[in-house]
Amino acid sequence: MNRIRTLTAALLVGALAPAAFADTLKLDARAPVAVPQTGYLKLGTATSPKGETLAANSQYLLKDGKPWLPVMGEYHFSRAPASQWAAELQLMKAAGIDIVASYVFWNHHQELPGAFNWKGNRDLHRFVQLAQAAGLKVVVRLGPWAHGESRYGGIPDWVVDKMPTRGNDPEYMGHVEKLYAEIGAQLKGLLWKDGGPVIGVQLENEYNIRGAGRGEEHISALKKLALKAGMDVPLYTVTGWDGTVYPSGEVTPVFGGYPDEPWATSTKELPPKETHAFRFDTRVSGDLGAQTQAHQPGTAETDKDKVPFLGAEYGPGLPAMYRRRTLVSPDDIAAMLPVQLGSGVNLFGYYMFHGGRNPVGVGGTGLEESTLSGGYNDVPRISYDFQAPLGPDGQQRPVLTKLRPFHYFLRDYGGQLATMTVRQPERSPANPADLQTPRWSVRSNGDSGFLFFNNHVRQYPMPTQTATQFEVQLPGGTVTLPSAPVDIPNGAYFVWPLNLDLDGVKLRYATAQPVVRVDAGAYGIVHVFATTAGIPAEFALPDGVKTLERDSRLQRVGTSNGRAVSVLLLSPEEAEQLSVLNIAGQRRLVFSNQQVWVADGKLQLRGVGPQALQAAVFPALSKPRAAGLHVEQDGGLWQQLVVAGDNTQPALQVSVTRKAGNAPKVLKGGLAGAAVQPVPEAFATAATWALKLPAKPAAGAEDVLLELDFVGDIGRVFSGTTMLDDWYYNGQKWQIGLRQFKLKPGAELQLSVLPLRADAPVYIDAAHRPAFAAGQTQVAELRGARLLTVRRVSITP
Template structure:
């Protein structure tokens, strides 16, 4: 049943709360510049089946059609190989098109001699798993990768014996051997072979100038990559912090984070540029390069020659000892309208999947640390990064905010890629201007998308009252909405104008487009999501309609004899949405748990003892599986798999009180708080954590969840450290299956006290309050075991 409001009701709703009338104007009448080609020297870009991957100065083309993919970083050597298949499919289900991964040299050749490509270091197996999951891949070959790893990934024996990151003959000789090894690992898996590898990134954060460095070094690395057989459609370098590279030989990729864990301040930072639209430059502020720039980078002068690609837009942040920022899902998701609305034509994340550092020979830490000359101190093992998918595949809330944008790009990216960024009449002069409305338009003449953001991390934005947008196009003016609306602090969205919905011209909508379905007998369905506090207006050929998010299809027209409808989702429904191809058809799957496809089946996975539930549209033909219950509820087919029992019990016992922690010192390259020396951990409090005597065969994994307050937490099996954690207010979870612990095993948790006078930044909401007379804290507030359960449903 269709439920619509009348035009008069729509105008009444839109007018509510509008205390003023602010008309925000933008002129999009200028001609769209034609793309240029032939000046970027990439590799072979034709597959054995005749598929092509090309690039011009504006966007990618896949098989001749504009392509705007989403890329996510996942480090194979920081994750158990047994998890790769499922995790890569989870990334695909989340709307990721390309997986990127560093090859960390010291993970493969810690000592001179043979390389180690076995187990979690099996690059070839990882690439094959990416292909099986339907993902393309970019291999980031370094040799210096940063990645918060010791010496940026260059082995100690190289750093000790010769100059690095330049054209020193001895160094390049070893790099040549590294590249040859990588080339052998990925032989036959390149795009030109029908494989998934579409790109290679050379070096990282490279802004070093001088003889044998700068452009000459990147040219030398590219030549060595080609010699090793790495002939790919795309060669990239990172483009921030004054990068230098040979113009026309590589494409710069950019990034941005909503805070700077590498900063030295122990206070809140000014508003970041990642929440403000960019119209004149693609380069964000400080992204933590460990070398300093001494002039304008090539990326600035190359702006009109290469497309705007991203590789490191942070969907989370790393924990660094002196600065432990905990970002909110909205801090991250609000960056997306800004980056896309600033012209990004490849949305790349770092990290999309968390992990854990490899431990070196003899227990040597391979993490970045001030003790090994690094700029930052990072955990010995943990590399959680607050990523959308945690180190053990946990789904974080931020993922539910990002997925709709990925589905939007998958559906509308081919149009968006060709669209030019247009700047409003008024826009903030700098990121710290919190008063001027933040918005942009991308258009290709008559159609386009409007991007708006009123969220800035840690800063309240003024409500934009009585707002209407006016976009001047070659064929006339589009003004939306029908009546002024108030846009509150925290609002961010994408709205379309002059969008073709299968033959139905949508003049504009004050709702966000998500995806499109061919629902068979029910016709074509365009999925939109409401914008909080704004009536969902759809300006259609027959007039203005305000649609309700009532779980029904609202028919807006007919095309080639088939119904064309809109399905409008609430924010709550949008957070549950996955768009999956099941049984040869694109379907909507709504679940609070994880949903993806493997072996032709719908996979559901949840943490805890609650039943596994999902709702599907269009319905699966004949869903079946162990314990699956099926019922129809309006449009939705509801599936449920009953719980398999109670949560396992963890026995907790305090074993050692905390001593007096030593004062936190400042020093290192950053001149800021440095991680305590190993002897300091003698003052840590400790607890015994005893696992159940019997393990459930029905559990795919068991997460140990710890709620600690202190400085640094560590978990041991005997004297072997399994994981560590810098306290920042986030719950710490550890998947136990990877460690092959015996039933009834006893683990040890230690927590180093956090001193009240520690010059460490922790968000105000999570920084402990020290009672009078208490100068430190080391607490275990709670610990529990959470079973991870999975069900497969045959369609």
Template sequence: MFPPLHRRACAALIAGVLATSTATADTLSIDASAATPAPLAAALRLGSARAPNGDTLGANARYLTRNGAPWLPVMGEFHYSRTPASMWEAELRKMKAAGIDIVASYVMWNHHEEVQGKFDWSGNRDLRRFVQLATRAGLNVVVRVGPWAHAEVRYGGIPDWVVNTMPTRANDPQYMAFVERLYGQIGQQLKGQLWKDGGHVIGIQLENEYNLDGPDKGAAHIAALKKLALKAGMDVPYYTVTGWDGTIYPAGEVTPVFGGYPDEPWGVSTRELPPKETYAFRFDTRVSGDLGAQTAAHAPGTAETDKEVTPFLGAEYGAGLPFMYRRRTVVSADDIAAMLPVQLGSGVNLMGYYMFHGGRNPLSLGGTGMEESTLSGGYNDTTMISYDFQAPLGPDGQQRKVLEKLRPYHLFLHAYGARLAPMTVRKPALSPARPDDLTTARFAVRSEGDRGFLFVNNHVRQYPMAAQKTTQFSVRLPGQSITLPSQPVDIADGAYFIWPLNLDLDGSNLHYATAQPVTLLDQGKAGVVAVFAASAGVPVELSFDAGARVAAAGGAQISNADGHTLVTGVQPGAGAAVTVQRDGKRPLTIVVLTPEQSQQLSVVELAGQRRLLLTAQQAYADGKALQMRATGDNTFRFAIYPALAATPKATTTGAAWTAAPRAATVALRAAGNDGIFQTFEAVLPARDVKASVTQTRNAQDAPPVVIGGTARAAVQPLPESFKAAAAWQVNVPREQLKGLDDALLQIDFVGDIGRLYAGTRMLDDWYYSGYPWQYGLRQQAAVLDQPLTVSVLPLRADAPVYLPKEARPDFGGATQMATVRAVRVIPVYQLRITP
């Protein structure tokens, strides 16, 4: 036995040994030394790909091209027929400001030809005007022409009179005759708007989720649809089909596009799902599990056998999720954004989202729903009107947190996508064997020669990931090996990021950085500003080639490390963290924003120059002006770089509530500088909008939830069940809203299904999930002259539906619950900035 003193000394020695062992770096290795093969010529028969001005679009087996150069665009879905036409221009400009390059939209056949032979291309269904406004906003367009769209719409968008009369989704002569007529109508809408005409329509998607095979089906059907599209004049560079769930198509005639979602709202489980493979890097397949196709595949699809000769393109990476009656999944902004390093690190070369903008379903001519439902034989029950989708832009144009998380990645792709696109995926020495491995590090490299990017994800929805303690990455490249950071770091649960390897910044080589590249701003002779975003919890290091003349600010240290100039101790913020002087070259300035600042960053064209804009408010370009919207806050603050020559003008209008709105001048105050940014502030008169709420009907006993439908799961209650709903009268005097751009009615209720009425006309509906239900009053200002009604069908305690555990109510022994906890009116303020 040791005496007490010796025992304590021994314990201290053992603890020291254990501490040393624990602190030993865990080096995560990846071999990227193999030569990057030249991309194969894609085995694709593209349409007319040259515009009248000589611009060209193309594709090889790895990436898209624009004027012969690699092109890695961002695409977002926005359904014109689910949004008032009066909103289109502003919403398309918001998408552009969010970093979207291509807007995609379904043409839902039954929205246009509900009655046989009576096509409606007017108002909210005016496809041609939508495309023209997208062009004006600087967006390219992909038109998804169906005829079967899915899109959570009745019969997948095929009109009732077709479904009731003939076989669909096959080369049936009668069906194809009507499809030919539909395509002819779409072709007329797009005439003069195609790429070959100098327009912006660059792609056509045929059908959707098509895995049917057999006589008159399969590849022959997709080939026949393409012929009809060409006959209708839809001659475009790109023809696509969805590539998941065993899709079947004629190889070479179309390009498959892929997707992935962080959950399965179309599933039947009433519990949390196992970890989704959407969060795991893919090295052998492009198909990310079940994406909800309503038909079953019986063999691997064409997309699997085509992967060596077609680029890896995305169209439906979930920027949100819909609420189905039986499964009401709520996703966080991180649940969505964490997918980006995974998809890009897996080789995706078109980042496409479904949905990027939410909407609302039109009602049929008879006033009934046109949504997908078990009542019409659908696999899912969706809300009759709401198509919110938890999208980055809500149905009323409101900006959600997820948009702020996604935008830095979009800026990265704009600045560096042409470099990333040719790079090939490199698999680490050790990677998770299964999606439910929550311990093994998840990372990948894409590289070409000695240049590349490191992609890391340590976030899995609803599951804690093991922190990667005392971690360094070792990347072997053809001419060198890079170990980063210089000292081991901890990568926390929930972290995800992209780091550069040998990044060329206007002639200066950034050996590596432990911060994510965001954007580049070329100021001509004044130099180049490179903006990075710090990775949460990881110290910022910037390593340059030896000999770089680096000056650092804010107490950062400069040292020589392994033959490189290393900058450590960088404090993230809006100032110039590092400047690099080069003989005979323009200066290089590096700004490393905090994670929060990077989410407020956008790049705008203002006063004839590209500028960096930092603001917590929603902002988008509108001609030569900057439109800003603030939800619930009357104070505007924005910071801009380079500085404007003079203080700009600020005006506001009450466009929502007056027939002839007048612009009112607003005092805009210069508020000094924040780092390199020039800042301004403005305060609008605060509006305290009140809504009075009175219960007018008590709930009755709701009937038990029925198990049935093709999914053999909980189905939405029959219409007659709503006689059990409780009701509240809501009064929002219209006079309170003058001077506002919009006002969001936010209804906080607990129940099964909520509905909002003006008289007997349903305005909106909502499945309770804990996610905020909002309704913009701007588009329905006239209905405020009468009280609105909120109806809530009780949620039964035994309802076999999935709710997030955070939203599951405490029934306290009651058998059901139907209550409106609060109704708020959130003012939306508007400011127009003109240089």
């Protein structure tokens, strides 16, 4: 890692007049904020044995009586090796996640009638215990219908074959009662009221079915069964999109949105998605892939002023579906955050934050959603990668580095933001397809607020917003920013503060994004901001105009109780390297391109491949110690920690064992009337390669990743006749952690790649769709295969 660069910015203070002829974007935020209402929601026990409280009013969540705007991330315990849970939950905490959510897939625990399986990778009790140890709260999504791209939505075959589901049929509800009782037993002693981390449960999923014994009646019946099973929790939620139906007041709706629709049938680019456009009149995003069709508006529309705006399924990636294989960019995801927060979201929930793999059922039965089992979509049998910020084996994806600064912002400033009302500008886009009108909003309460802006839309270049200034009318006066008009480039998105209190120093505005506040001991109080690419960083302070020295690292802006108050300004690249960790009892900034987190009181540093393990820490650790660790103070703020790289990467022997045959034509059909995954017999035409592992295991490696770069239709990796993983080609490199499979040194794996036909009616992003030569009808190619070690060092502070 390069040493942190000298940070530069001009800091301005005082009343700054707008430049003449600016294209001023105006917004009136003078109206008072409505008083939150309480008592409407029928919540469970809100107080823990220690006297901690968790509640909700009509606008936001409250923790210990204070407004709380947390970040929630989905991680499916039964789709991950239990041996990885502890480290991965700690990684999620380090990334700024406050709550981990997980489905309980019924057919993962009771695939056949009779006893339930809660052992090994299905041990819900242990997973929740480890989440608590990592400092995470937990929301358990109970089902019984979960979807989650699982077979029959997670309901076992023997239930689907025998009786009506998703309603109050007595036989079905008898089995649901047993399921809920089992889940309740797993969570015993781990609920909030017991001092545990479980603060909420979700009932059913994407439920918009009406009729006798359905609709509100069914959700009410499920809640009664949850309570009967002992699941008395502060929050009961249901998904609020696609015309959902529920008993108002008994549950709280949660919302979501995705930057593309892999469940769509189009083989072309989709129109601009509303997840990149601010919403001022509704909380309900567009199509989120519900399996049933709504015929009228749902309860969430009429509940808007009674319940807080909570999110559960904002996609930090997308699932792979056979007919549509969207590969999103990190900016496609990160640009959603200012939009959703600026639209009023007061709990930001991701689905999925951590990828996984489906377990294989009895006799090798796939437990995935498929057209063969009557599902709407075809998904891989095993892979549930989801392009998630943390991959199935804990890999850090580039999108994670874009999201972390927003999470840290919410951790320090979310309590203020939660109380703020959404304000609509004088001019806003008429619809998501309007790419010309600037996209922005303000959330404010009194004279304080935050300005949200987005100039990024997936697959659609946005015009530069030239000579732009903002004029925000607040009760105490108008704030105009920046001091002179600026051009806001295509792809820019940001959050800027208005009248932010920096520990007693009044910041009228900044054209940089607040990230975190750190008590840096002898250095005083440090407020960390990130610059917006291409826009000068201005800080308007109350007591005159000051220009700070451009080479100073900590830029002092005032004092508080005799202590310095400073600003640390990061470039966008530096902000992406930042993690905020509590090490040795002190909150510290850790900059690294690799993974960093804390476990057992030690700083963990993990990297992939031969490169050195490196991090820069502020404030410095007193006496960091680890085998092979080199420590250096670079003459400035940063303490450099370096462990030398390892160039002895394990060698993989690759040989062709079978050339591809002529793949059969891809057929259309199923409930969607679109391309369906080829039948199993089609894989007789797959090209195959032998992948021989080295005879000696990689010394000192925590894991070894098999990385495959292929072009084709579907890839599968086998050990003997056992499929280890599978993958739909979409241009993304495929990585598989081998440790979990306990393979013997020198073992031989087999890769099979079903050819992708040139006429296949599937969507692949233009940047990754193969360019078929004239006369070429199909492709099955292995462009690269290698092994990468995963190295980890634990540093005692």
